[in-house]
Amino acid sequence: xxxxxxxxxxxxxxxxxxDVVYFTxxxxxxxxHGDAAVAGTExxxxxxLSRASGFPQQVVGVYLAEARIVNGRPAPVHxxxxxxxxGPSNYPHHGRQAxx
Amino acid sequence: xxxxTDFDAAFVRNxxxxxxxxxxxxxxxxxxxxxxxxxxxxxxxxxxxxAYMLRVAIPYGTLNARKMRxxxxxxxxxDKGYGHFTTRQNIQFNWPKLRDVPDILDALADVGLHAxxxxxxxxxxxxxxxxxxxxADEIEDPxxxxxxxRQWSTDHPEFAYxxxxxxxxxxxxxxxxxxxxxxxxxxxxxxxETGAPGYxxxxxxxxxxxxxxxxxxxxxxxxxxxxxxxxxxLRVYNLSGRRDNKYKARIKILVHETGLEEIRDLIxxxxxxxxxxxxxxxxxxxSSIEAAFAPPALARRPxxxxxxxxxxxxxxxxTNVMAHRDPDHAIVSVSMKPVGGTPGDATSDQMRALADIAxxxxxxxxxxxxxxxxxxxxxxxxxxxxxxxxxxxxxxATANIGLVSDIIxxxxxxxxxxxxxxxxxIAQQIGTTFADLDAQADIGPLKIKISGCINACGHHHVGxxxxxxLDRAGVENYQITLGGDGTETAxxxxxxxxxFAYDEIVPAITRLIETYLRLxxxxxxxxxxxxxxxxMAPFKDALYAQERRADAA
Ligand code: SF4
Numbered sequence: 299x300x301x302x303x304x305x306x307x308x309x310x311x312x313x314x315x316x317d318v319v320y321f322t323x324x325x326x327x328x329x330x331h332g333d334a335a336v337a338g339t340e341x342x343x344x345x346x347l348s349r350a351s352g353f354p355q356q357v358v359g360v361y362l363a364e365a366r367i368v369n370g371r372p373a374p375v376h377x378x379x380x381x382x383x384x385g386p387s388n389y390p391h392h393g394r395q396a397x398x
Numbered sequence: 399x400x401x402x403t404d405f406d407a408a409f410v411r412n413x414x415x416x417x418x419x420x421x422x423x424x425x426x427x428x429x430x431x432x433x434x435x436x437x438x439x440x441x442x443x444x445x446x447x448x449a450y451m452l453r454v455a456i457p458y459g460t461l462n463a464r465k466m467r468x469x470x471x472x473x474x475x476x477d478k479g480y481g482h483f484t485t486r487q488n489i490q491f492n493w494p495k496l497r498d499v500p501d502i503l504d505a506l507a508d509v510g511l512h513a514x515x516x517x518x519x520x521x522x523x524x525x526x527x528x529x530x531x532x533x534a535d536e537i538e539d540p541x542x543x544x545x546x547x548r549q550w551s552t553d554h555p556e557f558a559y560x561x562x563x564x565x566x567x568x569x570x571x572x573x574x575x576x577x578x579x580x581x582x583x584x585x586x587x588x589x590x591e592t593g594a595p596g597y598x599x600x601x602x603x604x605x606x607x608x609x610x611x612x613x614x615x616x617x618x619x620x621x622x623x624x625x626x627x628x629x630x631x632l633r634v635y636n637l638s639g640r641r642d643n644k645y646k647a648r649i650k651i652l653v654h655e656t657g658l659e660e661i662r663d664l665i666x667x668x669x670x671x672x673x674x675x676x677x678x679x680x681x682x683x684x685s686s687i688e689a690a691f692a693p694p695a696l697a698r699r700p701x702x703x704x705x706x707x708x709x710x711x712x713x714x715x716x717t718n719v720m721a722h723r724d725p726d727h728a729i730v731s732v733s734m735k736p737v738g739g740t741p742g743d744a745t746s747d748q749m750r751a752l753a754d755i756a757x758x759x760x761x762x763x764x765x766x767x768x769x770x771x772x773x774x775x776x777x778x779x780x781x782x783x784x785x786x787x788x789x790x791x792x793x794x795a796t797a798n799i800g801l802v803s804d805i806i807x808x809x810x811x812x813x814x815x816x817x818x819x820x821x822x823x824i825a826q827q828i829g830t831t832f833a834d835l836d837a838q839a840d841i842g843p844l845k846i847k848i849s850g851c852i853n854a855c856g857h858h859h860v861g862x863x864x865x866x867x868l869d870r871a872g873v874e875n876y877q878i879t880l881g882g883d884g885t886e887t888a889x890x891x892x893x894x895x896x897x898f899a900y901d902e903i904v905p906a907i908t909r910l911i912e913t914y915l916r917l918x919x920x921x922x923x924x925x926x927x928x929x930x931x932x933x934m935a936p937f938k939d940a941l942y943a944q945e946r947r948a949d950a951a
Contacts, residue, residue, distance in 0.1 A: 311445055311449075313424075313425075313431075313496065314425075314495060314496050314497060315449070315495055315496075316445055316446075316448070316449040316450040316493075316494075316495070316496065317448060317449055318447075318448060354427075354430060354431060355425075355427050358431045358445065359431075359445060375872065376872050377811075377869075377872065377873065377874060378447075378811060378817075378869075381447065381811055381812070381820075382447060382448065385448055386448065386492075386812035386813060386822075387812050387820060387822065387823050388740045388743075388812055388822045388823065388826065389478075389740075392448075392478055392493070393448045393449075394448075
């Protein structure tokens with residue numbers, strides 16, 4: 299892993315439902331942040347973004363988000379990405395957290 | 399209640415059919431997201447943090463029971479059983495699915511509602527005083543003016559692609575409850591020395607990144623000249639407003655950079671042309687609009703003495719009930735800020751309860767206020783106990799209007815894709831900290847307004863205490879402003895200094911309020927008055943003294 303590079307994952311929103319999705323190693327989309335594919339270098343990150351952008355009929359607004367590795371799985375770094383994994387803080391039964 | 403004409407109804411249905419086709423084409427791949435996005439935004443559909451969001455216009459905040467029930471039906475059928483009332487008198491649904499939106503828009507059209515011009519660089523939903531047609535201090539009902547502007551601006555071909563979004567607010571009362579000075583155009587109804595009706599025209603107000611209080615560009619505009627004059631302002635803005643930088647594209651920047659005198663000359667010159675070009679408004683149309691807003695026939699019944707009512711009802715009357723132009727009647731403000739609740743949220747059951755109460759006790763009228771509350775504008779004073787009981791049964795009788803827990807909070811990072819920090823949990827924590835209504839009544843009138851980013855949808859610049867959520871190196875941070883005022887004496891709040899961490903912001907606000915309680919002359923001196931008398935210094939001390947002591951140690 300290149301020095302000073304913060305690992306990245308690719309994320310976006312599902313076209314039909316609008317909810318948060320993550321791009322996996324196998325080229326699918328998942329609702330589980332921990333299953334996201336991780337890019338460890340800038341080159342890998344650009345390749346990941348380009349692969350993840352190839353689903354315009356399924357996912358919109360694809361971008362790279364920073365991640366850190368916890369127990370071998372990616373975890374969000376920025377609080378915005380933490381909130382995206384959960385859902386709104388005022389309704390604990392809405393959004394992703396409802397399934398937890 | 400103003401009902402759509404056949405023309406309006408057909409126009410809205412056509413738009414829904416058009417959007418249905420656009421959604422189908424997006425889903426089958428004939429439209430790319432880049433092509434589709436501007437089309438969905440033209441129909442009020444945003445993609446937010448966790449889901450789509452549909453913003454529905456409530457023109458000048460006026461609803462009847464049938465419309466409110468339909469909003470409840472939409473919340474139950476296609477959303478999660480609730481809706482969010484915003485500072486622009488709209489309602490937002492936070493969880494619609496893309497494929498369902500055409501059906502939602504059809505359901506809205508069934509009751510004369512829509513989502514047109516709730517987004518995009520066009521003239522947005524026109525807002526008005528939420529006490530319109532009822533207020534004791536009113537010169538004239540502002541809603542016929544707002545409706546006329548709605549008709550003029552809807553699908554106006556010349557103003558569909560302005561440099562930026564454009565917001566108009568109208569008040570018919572000298573006491574400004576529509577924040578007219580923080581709009582691109584603010585209209586204040588008044589009468590000239592002969593008693594003829596007209597408007598004071600304010601331009602170039604706005605909050606956001608560069609907050610500005612609007613400037614009076616015309617002291618008196620005769621009523622008949624309204625549309626040519628608005629057309630002139632919009633033309634000047636459309637041609638001269640900056641399109642090179644979206645942060646400088648609002649009319650406030652144009653007014654500021656050009657100077658008031660020069661902009662006035664430009665508008666007046668254009669006005670001479672538009673007045674010659676635009677046919678005058680058909681008087682029959684005007685009188686049909688005015689007739690639709692005619693005051694309801696108010697019942698004559700004895701008014702009971704409620705001074706011995708139980709304490710709950712009395713405090714509700716003291717706090718949430720305002721003077722009606724008819725002394726036997728009252729305006730009831732229903733707080734959508736229960737302790738620990740989300741400002742502006744209503745469940746579908748609550749919407750139905752409000753519809754029932756409005757039908758039974760308020761001449762079938764409801765209003766949404768920019769302060770995210772719901773108004774029952776025409777309640778006979780004899781019905782106040784029954785209204786209070788019905789509201790209490792629906793969990794809607796919190797007696798906190800205008801008090802510390804009656805907070806405006808934008809959706810912030812719990813929903814909004816543009817947010818830099820959360821707003822709602824801060825409002826919830828302040829509400830919980832000051833849950834005791836007697837303590838709130840002791841603190842007195844205090845407007846706390848919270849925005850989750852610099853766009854200032856939570857109007858924090860005009861809060862007595864304003865809170866702006868920011869992102870400081872990946873951590874939520876909250877800046878405080880003091881002394882803002884959104885009324886006829888509009889003032890922008892002043893920044894106190896460095897921001898506060900998420901865990902520190904509510905204690906900081908508590909210190910501000912304690913300082914006010916310690917330093918006020920007596921209970922009659924409000925927080926804003928005390929701030930204006932004392933200045934920033936004692937409040938700044940209360941906020942930062944601990945830090946200074948720590949630095950010195
Ligand atoms: S102020 Fe910012 S965070 Fe709040 S609703 Fe407006 S754009 Fe979103």
